[in-house]
Amino acid sequence: MVETSDNTTMYIIEGSKKAMLIDTGTKCEKLDEVIKQITQKPLLVMVTHIHPDHSGNIKYFDQIYMHPGDTVLMRMMKVEYNGKINYVKDGEKFDLGGTPLEVLFTPGHTPGSIVLLDRATGNCYTGDAFGSGLVWMQLQPHVSMGIYAESCRKMEVLMDKGITKIYCGHYPYVKKAFDKNYMTEMRQLAEELSKGTAPEGKPYPTKVGIGTQNPMITTKGSASIVYDPDHIN
Numbered sequence: 001m002v003e004t005s006d007n008t009t010m011y012i013i014e015g016s017k018k019a020m021l022i023d024t025g026t027k028c029e030k031l032d033e034v035i036k037q038i039t040q041k042p043l044l045v046m047v048t049h050i051h052p053d054h055s056g057n058i059k060y061f062d063q064i065y066m067h068p069g070d071t072v073l074m075r076m077m078k079v080e081y082n083g084k085i086n087y088v089k090d091g092e093k094f095d096l097g098g099t100p101l102e103v104l105f106t107p108g109h110t111p112g113s114i115v116l117l118d119r120a121t122g123n124c125y126t127g128d129a130f131g132s133g134l135v136w137m138q139l140q141p142h143v144s145m146g147i148y149a150e151s152c153r154k155m156e157v158l159m160d161k162g163i164t165k166i167y168c169g170h171y172p173y174v175k176k177a178f179d180k181n182y183m184t185e186m187r188q189l190a191e192e193l194s195k196g197t198a199p200e201g202k203p204y205p206t207k208v209g210i211g212t213q214n215p216m217i218t219t220k221g222s223a224s225i226v227y228d229p230d231h232i233n
């Protein structure tokens, strides 16, 4: 685990042949050299989504892997990247040598959000797909709450089939892996927001993001969702 000073988290998974860097943090001078101090194995660089606190240092790598769903976001944020972009798809597997990592497509926080499943250890690395205690759904381009609830449901099902620990993209805020209970509460809250039956939201002032926003926050148990009441479904 590598953390930046502003509480973003990158994960390095090492197999016997290759290693994968999951997310590239906000600002980190010469991140490629930092990673080489940790692993010398050939490195795959995977971004869970293209927000700048998860893909901030891609310029240090000559190729990255991402889901094509976030290319729209790349254009909106005018991300400049001269390296090669490899697009991943749902279910795609990456064998690092005894450690297969599998892509799960989980749109919601962004249109192209993915998580990485490690079925051998039961770990899952989720970026912001399921939040770090709270998930931001107010940002543009909006994904409907119903689609997000479906992403939560897919994850919930996997948590009955061997995935036990969720490692989020802002680990210092929570300092623990999330369990299935969190996933269930997140899915229920997304469904309730979609149907208009969620607990009443409170204003959540933030200026981060593109375009106009009217962010509100609502909570169920350990899960909170920040949403824009004008863009729920």
Ligand SMILES: [Zn+2]
Pocket: 049, 051, 054, 109, 128
């Ligand atoms: Zn994000």
